[in-house]
Amino acid sequence: MSIQVMLLQLGKGMIVSVEIFMLTLLFSLPLGLIVAFGRMSKNAVLRWITKVYISVMRGTPLMLQLLVVYFGPYYVFKIRIGSGYRFVAVIIAFAINYAAYFAEIYRSGIESMPVGQYEAAKVLGYGRAQTFFKIILPQVIKRILPSVTNEIITLVKDTSLAFAIAQAEMFTIAKQIAAAQTTIMPLMAAGVFYYIFNLIVATVMERVEKACSYYR
Amino acid sequence: MKLLEMNHVKKNFDGLEVLKDISLSVEEGEVVSIIGPSGSGKSTLLRCATLLEQMDSGQLLYLGEYAAKDEGGRCVYASKADLKRLQHCFGLVFQNFNLFPHYSVLKNITDSLLCVDKLPRQEAVERAEKLLAQLGLADKRDAYPYQLSGGQQQRVSIARALAKQPKLLFFDEPTSALDPELTVEVLKVIKQLAKEHMTMVIVTHEMQFAREVSDRIIFMEEGVIKEQGTPDELFGTDNERVREFIGHLSGK
Numbered sequence: 001m002s003i004q005v006m007l008l009q010l011g012k013g014m015i016v017s018v019e020i021f022m023l024t025l026l027f028s029l030p031l032g033l034i035v036a037f038g039r040m041s042k043n044a045v046l047r048w049i050t051k052v053y054i055s056v057m058r059g060t061p062l063m064l065q066l067l068v069v070y071f072g073p074y075y076v077f078k079i080r081i082g083s084g085y086r087f088v089a090v091i092i093a094f095a096i097n098y099a100a101y102f103a104e105i106y107r108s109g110i111e112s113m114p115v116g117q118y119e120a121a122k123v124l125g126y127g128r129a130q131t132f133f134k135i136i137l138p139q140v141i142k143r144i145l146p147s148v149t150n151e152i153i154t155l156v157k158d159t160s161l162a163f164a165i166a167q168a169e170m171f172t173i174a175k176q177i178a179a180a181q182t183t184i185m186p187l188m189a190a191g192v193f194y195y196i197f198n199l200i201v202a203t204v205m206e207r208v209e210k211a212c213s214y215y216r
Numbered sequence: 217m218k219l220l221e222m223n224h225v226k227k228n229f230d231g232l233e234v235l236k237d238i239s240l241s242v243e244e245g246e247v248v249s250i251i252g253p254s255g256s257g258k259s260t261l262l263r264c265a266t267l268l269e270q271m272d273s274g275q276l277l278y279l280g281e282y283a284a285k286d287e288g289g290r291c292v293y294a295s296k297a298d299l300k301r302l303q304h305c306f307g308l309v310f311q312n313f314n315l316f317p318h319y320s321v322l323k324n325i326t327d328s329l330l331c332v333d334k335l336p337r338q339e340a341v342e343r344a345e346k347l348l349a350q351l352g353l354a355d356k357r358d359a360y361p362y363q364l365s366g367g368q369q370q371r372v373s374i375a376r377a378l379a380k381q382p383k384l385l386f387f388d389e390p391t392s393a394l395d396p397e398l399t400v401e402v403l404k405v406i407k408q409l410a411k412e413h414m415t416m417v418i419v420t421h422e423m424q425f426a427r428e429v430s431d432r433i434i435f436m437e438e439g440v441i442k443e444q445g446t447p448d449e450l451f452g453t454d455n456e457r458v459r460e461f462i463g464h465l466s467g468k
Contacts, residue, residue, distance in 0.1 A: 119268050120314035124328040124380065125303055134331070138318050215317045216362040 001181055009177060010186060013170035014193055020090055020159045020169060021197075025152070027095035032102025039107055050103070057100030062093070063164045069093040070165045090162045098155060105147045109140035142212040149205040156198050170194075217244045218280065219305070219384045219415055220265065225274035227260055234260045236439040238274075242384065245413045249426035252436035253461065258419045261436070262388050265417070266308045267299060278305045279383070307377030311389040313369045315361040315376070321348070322357045325376045333380070340379075347375040351405055367398030371405055378409075385409070387418040403429075423462055427451060435461070 038050035057065070070089040073079040113136055121131040160171035174190035177183075220242040227235040234257045242248055250258045263269040265276065267283065271291045276284040283302045284293045293299065315324050322344055329340040348354050351371045361369055370390060377385055387406065391399040403425050409416065410429045420426055426433055427447040435443040435450065435458050443450060443458045453459060 114312075114314075116310060116312055116314035117316065120310065120316070122268065123266060123303070123308045124376070125300065125332040126328060127332075130331060134327070135316055142318070215360045 001177070003185075006177055006181075006186055007189065009173055010170055010189055010193060013168060013173035013190075014197075016087075016167070016169040017156075017159045017171075018197075020094060020162060020167075021156060023091045024094040024098055024155060024159075027091065028098035028102055031095060031099035033106055035099050035103035036106035036110065039103055040110065054100045054103060057097050058104075062097050062158060063161050065097055066090065066093040066161060066164050069096075086165060086167055089165060090167050094155075094158070098151065101151055102148070105144050105151065106140065108147070109144040110136065112143060113139060145205065145209050145212065149202070149209075152201055152205065153198050156201060157194060160194075218242070219244050219278065220417070221275070221277040221280075222261075222265060223275040223277075224286065225261070225264060225276070226272045227257075227264060227269065228272055234439055235264070235271075238436075238439070238441060240434070240441070242415060242417055244383070244415055246431050247410050247414075247416045247418070247429055248432045248434060249430040250417065250419045250434045250436055251421070251423065251426055251461070252434075252442075256436040257439045258436050259388055262308075262386050262417070262419055266306060266386055267303065268308075278302045304380070305382060306384045306386060307380055307382035308386045308388065309370070309374050309377050309390050311392050313361075313366075313373045313393075315369055315373055317361050320358050320360055321353065321364070321372050324361070324372060325379045328376075329379055343379050344375070347378055348372075351375050365398060366394045367401045370394065370398075370402045374402075374405055374409075384415045384417065387416065387420070389419050389421065391420070391422060437461075 035050055035054065038046050039054065041047050041050075066089065069092050070081075070086065073081055073085075117135055117139070118131060121135045126135065159169055162169050163172045163175070166172065170190050170193060174186040177186040218241050220240070222238065222240045225235050225238045225240075226233070238257070238261060240248075240261070250261065252258050260269060264271045270293070271284060273286055273289050273291045274284070275282065275286050275291075279302075281298075281302060282294055283299060284291050286292075294302070316327075319327060322341070325344040325347065326337075326340040329335045329343065330337060335343075345354070345357065348357055351374065353368060353371055353375065356364060356368060356372070361372070364372065370393075374390075390406070391402050394402060399422065403422065406416070406418065407425075407429050418426070418429070430447050432444060433447055433450045434441055435455075437457065443453060443455050445453075450458065451462060
């Protein structure tokens with residue numbers, strides 16, 4: 001197999017990896033905020049449920065969660081799953097796992113806000129939703145950006161876990177080629193791909209942080 | 217006309233009685249200062265009046281309308297919509313300013329006018345610019361709070377409160393976070409407002425200022441009003457405790 005063909009194959013896998021990455025962020029970032037609300041709710045039952053959810057998501061391996069989400073419908077409910085479900089399962093597992101981590105990051109940011117901001121907003125007549133989305137959330141986002149960047153960088157590398165249910169993303173393909181051609185090259189190339197991917201992520205996040213630095 | 221009326225207000229924090237049966241009313245155009253040692257309940261009283269804290273019992277009225285009624289010793293607040301309307305009567309200036317750090321000076325002032333009071337943008341901006349000019353901050357229009365001195369930040373927060381055109385303005389130790397020089401510049405603004413007959417209730421530790429600006433001074437200690445009267449009455453009182461307190465702070 002020529003280098004061009006190998007890189008082409010890896011490139012195709014890379015696209016799948018990027019898709020997993022993008023879709024996970026798209027779903028887990030808002031979901032995390034909802035979970036954070038549950039975690040901070042006045043309702044004790046809701047608070048307890050979200051606490052257990054976060055605990056389980058953070059306390060068990062993501063690879064195991066992937067298997068449960070993928071095979072669960074068949075083993076538990078005897079539902080026949082089509083081949084299209086594989087990718088869906090990857091996104092579901094990643095989204096609910098990362099939402100748990102993001103929820104705790106949101107919570108730390110929200111709880112670090114001085115109560116005076118809420119009080120000023122209240123006296124000025126802002127409603128609850130207005131206060132949160134106009135006054136609190138923008139400041140929370142600035143505060144939590146470094147932690148979010150950490151998670152996002154981890155996510156780039158975690159996409160390779162989709163290998164566990166044979167989703168054909170970059171790592172899975174790299175390993176297949178390496179085994180078939182008995183060469184380390186595809187694994188090295190995959191490593192370079194992941195590294196560049198994360199370099200881009202880090203640069204973008206740095207830009208975002210800079211964009212938020214117009215105030216203190 | 218009574219703008220604010222508080223009757224028999226009581227407030228506990230975890231069994232600690234912070235306010236023990238306080239009654240207070242403020243007439244239109246009146247400037248009332250509240251003085252007293254730390255922990256005397258001055259700020260709690262202000263926070264109850266501004267609905268940041270719920271009273272345990274007692275009544276709260278704005279313009280003769282109930283914000284909270286006493287029903288058999290329990291305090292019952294008016295509906296959310298009514299409270300929101302009554303909230304329009306007053307503004308509050310905080311000790312720590314509590315400006316929104318991610319908004320420019322202009323946006324700090326105009327944002328609630330636009331998204332709460334639904335004023336047209338042009339009117340909101342005009343109102344804000346006029347106030348900024350009055351308070352000597354015209355050139356700070358586009359600055360962010362962190363770029364301003366404490367005194368400037370406090371003046372912006374006064375402008376933000378005034379922009380809502382309240383009938384009554386509360387100040388919670390407005391100069392306690394400022395050094396003496398910056399204190400002077402903020403007190404000057406409040407004195408000017410007093411001259412324009414703005415109704416104000418001011419919790420302060422600045423005795424000389426309270427004496428100059430107030431129509432009435434209230435001395436609070438241990439959750440009760442120990443003494444009240446005109447500045448001359450209070451500064452000439454026979455009450456040992458009040459004399460001692462005032463003496464300490466005015467350095468005599």
